[in-house]
Amino acid sequence: MVQQSVSIIRVPFGLGAGRPGSENGPDSIMKFGLAKKLQGLGYDVQADQTIRLPEGVQSPPGSKMKHVEEVLAVAGLLGEAVYKEVSGGHIPLVLGGDHSIAMGSLAGLTRHYHHLGVIWVDAHSDLNTETTSPSGNMHGISLAVGLGLSHIKLKQMVEGAVPLKPENCVIIGARDLDRDEKALIRSTGLTCYTMHEIDRLGIEKVVQEALQIAGNGTDGVHLSFDIDSVDPIEAPGTGTPVRGGLSYREAHLSLELMSESGRITSADFVEVNPLLDRNNQTSKLAVELIGSLFGSRIL
Ligand SMILES: NC(=[NH2+])NCCC[C@H](N)C(=O)O
Ligand SMILES: [Mn+2]
Numbered sequence: 694m695v696q697q698s699v700s701i702i703r704v705p706f707g708l709g710a711g712r713p714g715s716e717n718g719p720d721s722i723m724k725f726g727l728a729k730k731l732q733g734l735g736y737d738v739q740a741d742q743t744i745r746l747p748e749g750v751q752s753p754p755g756s757k758m759k760h761v762e763e764v765l766a767v768a769g770l771l772g773e774a775v776y777k778e779v780s781g782g783h784i785p786l787v788l789g790g791d792h793s794i795a796m797g798s799l800a801g802l803t804r805h806y807h808h809l810g811v812i813w814v815d816a817h818s819d820l821n822t823e824t825t826s827p828s829g830n831m832h833g834i835s836l837a838v839g840l841g842l843s844h845i846k847l848k849q850m851v852e853g854a855v856p857l858k859p860e861n862c863v864i865i866g867a868r869d870l871d872r873d874e875k876a877l878i879r880s881t882g883l884t885c886y887t888m889h890e891i892d893r894l895g896i897e898k899v900v901q902e903a904l905q906i907a908g909n910g911t912d913g914v915h916l917s918f919d920i921d922s923v924d925p926i927e928a929p930g931t932g933t934p935v936r937g938g939l940s941y942r943e944a945h946l947s948l949e950l951m952s953e954s955g956r957i958t959s960a961d962f963v964e965v966n967p968l969l970d971r972n973n974q975t976s977k978l979a980v981e982l983i984g985s986l987f988g989s990r991i992l
């Protein structure tokens with residue numbers, strides 16, 4: 694059997710968030726033994742790539758959305774790197790950074806997979822646009838950009854990138870949606886399992902359905918995992934915590950089921966903010982959760 698190969702890409706970028714600190718996420722996650730963990734699970738691990746904001750890129754002051762130029766520059770570089778890894782047969786594992794970097798992952802991935810399914814695990818839906826955003830923070834618009842609903846397009850970041858189809862996109866864990874995001878979910882027909890549905894159906898059923906939806910007719914499935922999906926009791930180190938989130942076991946079980954399905958072809962883990970963390974609890978949790986996605990089991 695050919696050994697599966699994972700390419701870890703660090704993106705120490707936090708300007709898409711409203712508060713600093715998520716730029717320290719990648720190094721913190723690595724420090725708690727991610728590469729060793731994946732090697733222990735039998736993967737060939739490449740961990741030497743870091744995408745940095747090029748010097749001199751700076752958005753002009755005074756526009757509603759903050760740091761657009763910086764976000765686009767990082768997304769372009771990340772997109773190229775992700776494209777290179779997937780087209781070379783490696784599994785890209787992108788460590789953020791704030792969730793705006795997912796635009797780069799999606800741009801690179803959709804150049805390779807023309808029918809990409811996406812599972813977006815998040816307390817939020819990140820479906821604002823530059824028109825509806827209440828905060829001006831770019832991490833709140835990344836899924837909308839992926840779906841082609843913003844003036845900002847994936848193909849500006851990577852040539853040949855294409856928008857996602859709402860029928861293959863699923864949000865899991867939502868509990869803090871802005872008014873216009875709710876309207877968009879209804880009108881686009883993308884599937885959103887809020888915490889209410891998770892409470893009622895159980896996380897197992899939700900994740901199985903999500904895998905069906907994201908996998909239906911697609912040639913790849915990307916997991917974009919925002920650590921704020923997990924309850925702040927377990928994951929306090931994040932910039933926009935919202936109570937009532939996934940329990941420790943619900944989070945792990947989600948990733949175990951995704952692993953078992955064999956359908957996930959790439960992943961982002963974002964919004965770990967070591968400055969806001971308690972005893973590095975959130976970074977350590979991220980390492981564990983990534984382990985579950987890559988096949989770590991209790992027994
Ligand atoms: N990736 C995140 N943590 N996003 C939080 C977004 C919060 C809010 N909906 C906004 O647009 O600003
Ligand atoms: Mn998010």
Ligand SMILES: [Mn+2]
Binds near residue numbers: 817919921933964
């Ligand atoms: Mn979030």
